[in-house]
Each structure stands twice: as C-alpha cells, then as structure tokens.
Amino acid sequence: MVIKNVRIITCQDSQVVEQGYVEVKEGKITAVGQGEYTGNDPEVLDGQGGFLTPGFIDAHCHLGMWEEGLAFEGDDGNEETDPCTPQLRSLDAINPRDRAFGEALSYGITTVVTGPGSANPIAGQICAMKTWGNVIDDMVVRFPCAMKFALGENPKNTYSDKSQQPVTRMAIASIIREQLYKARRYQQDLERSQEDEDTDPPDYDIKCEALLPVLRRQIKAHVHAHRADDICTALRLFREFDLDGVIIHGTEGYLVADAIRKAGVPVVCGPIITTRGKPELANACRENPMLLMEAGVPVSINTDANELPIDMLLTSAAIAAGAGSRPLLWEKALEMVTIRSAEAAGISDRVGSIAPGKDADLCLFRQPPVGLLVRPEWVMIDGKFTHQSSNPL
Known part of the structure; x- marks a missing residue:
C-alpha cells in the first residue's frame, strides 16, 4: 500500500x-x-493533502487495569497487601476489552504504556501495547518495558492505614533500596554459579528475578514522583544502582530542572488537565513541561488514564505546548x-515516528x-485500518 499526497509529520528529527x-x-x-509516487504498487490511497502523523503514544496510563464503568470488579491496579511486588505482571491484569481502548483508538492513540498503580514502592511490571486487538499477547509491543516504582504520598497513605511500613518517605526509599540490593546480590550469586560449576545457584527468588532486567538496564525504571524532594530521591536511586530511569508525573520538576537535566533523565508529565486535589499537587502548573x-530535559505527555480520559492526550499536549513563554x-x-x-518507554525502535522499518501505525487528519x-x-x-470515519479506499 502507498499513501500519497500527504503532509508527513515524521516526528523524526523534526x-x-x-x-x-x-x-x-x-x-x-x-x-x-517526497513528491509524486512513481512506483507500481496497485494499492494507492490519495491523502488529498491531509496531515499524516505517527500513531500517538500515552507514555503512562492504566488502561485495562481500572476498567471504565466498573468499581472493585474492574480494579486490578494496586496489590495493597505487600509494599514490594516487582513480580506482578500487568499483562495478567489488563482487559483489552475495556471500552477505553476503543476511545483511545478513535483519537489516534495507537500505543499505550499501561501498568500498576502507585500504592506500592515497587509495584510491578509495565506493558507497552497497541490499542487494537482481542488477545493481549498479540497486542504487546514490549513486555516488560519498565518496572513501576512509587515515591511520596500514595504509598504513605496506603500503608499508614494498615499500621505497616512504609509510613514515611524514608521507609519508602528503604524498601526500594533493600530490594534492589537483594536483587543485586542475587545477580552476583547467579553469575558466580554460571562461572564456577562447583558453586550452587541461589534459591529461586521471583522478586529478585523480576528486578534483574532493571539492574541490567534492559528495561526502564519508571518512578512515580510529584514533589521536588521525591524527584531528587528518584535521581539518587538511579545513580546508586545505575538504572535507566524515567520520572513519571514530575509535577514539581520545574523546581529542580537543572538536577534532572544533569542526570540525563526524561520526564513524563501529566495529567496536565487536573485540579490540585492533593497536597503533592499544590505547586502544579501547566508551564512545567x-x-x-x-x-534541556526530554519531555513527554501522559493522561494517567483513568485519572484523565485517554482521549484528552492531544488536548493535553496542546495546553502544555501553549503554556510556556x-x-x-x-x-x-x-x-x-x-x-x-x-x-521514555524504550520502544522507539518500533513506534513513535514515521521512518522505514518502524510499525505502520499512522493517522490521517x-x-x-x-x-x-x-x-x-x-x-x-x-x-x-482499525478506525475510520469513512472508507479510505
């Protein structure tokens, strides 16, 4: 197939x-x-001067884990029985028949990065997936693409009600640090057993196993952090364990922008359209991105759906883009x-721009x-073609 006569917004080097x-x-x-197509492909679609863009990507949301229109029955995002759950797989909780996937698709959102919530300091494994399909295994772009960590108010509130750690920011960081150190030791013991046949491997530990790709920088470490001090704690953990880190939300990122830039860490900002509904959002401003x-910080925009409807992604980008000086x-x-x-999701080899070799995820406007x-x-x-207002061919 050839799509011709279009203004192509490649999103590749501008x-x-x-x-x-x-x-x-x-x-x-x-x-x-560029110019007229002169090849011999029999299937040619005339874009009639429209705007051709890559499919859009929500870099942080919870589609299919908190299902639209359901209460407890569709709430599979937070396992609030243990503050340290890296072994949990979002793939086992996402319902691709959640109506929000169809709404995302109708607005050109072709990939979502969806995973556990922020109740636990270490919450579980995040999935990057397409928004069209019936069987989630066939919709996956990359799993896991990241591990979800969380700092600040949400883990504190979750476990203070249970009279259980963590109830302070110190304890949240301590739980993360302790499990990463355990995983590092587990990794070292595994490597020794592989190098020396007389050394037994460690007993299987599913939590440590789940963290090995994070320590090896094979997947990202996505850290939920709103306040500037929590952002700095995340940067400290990234340095300490040499993680390929990403700040999620970064509400007060503008207050420590130089520290984030020096760390070379991207920020996924959002939701942009929100109230200051909890103390961590007191300093929220739409100029932040x-x-x-x-x-000099790489920035992407997310909806955090279901906090904000997924179809507001491009509206959020418009608001953020117009808010600065x-x-x-x-x-x-x-x-x-x-x-x-x-x-930010580690999937730019597959999606995110219009370039040879990438998935043909495209939108015409x-x-x-x-x-x-x-x-x-x-x-x-x-x-x-997965969504169309009229027959394109």
Missing part, C-alpha cells in the same frame, strides 16, 4: 515532508518519499506524544491534530 508519500508492506513502513524542555509549534508539540513517549478533541479521519495499526 522533519516535515510537505508533499510526500509513505509505502507500507507487511505492517511496516518501507519508504518515505515547557519549563523542563527549556532546561515561547509556545511550541504544533509539529514540535506532537513529538511529546510520539517519539519522546516512545523513548484534515486539520492540525494538536488541539481540543481533534479526531483523525482514519487510523492504521500495523498497516491495517
């Missing part, structure tokens, strides 16, 4: 192809060109919900997509 075409074969992008970007062009703002989100509830004319995932 490149925009004013009049071009994209070739798709077997679910992958195989060519991106732009202030972080101006400081130097508003972003919408083409640049689009990167906060495409390539920057993909990088008749107007710039960064705005209030703007819907695409059609959405494609892996080269297949």
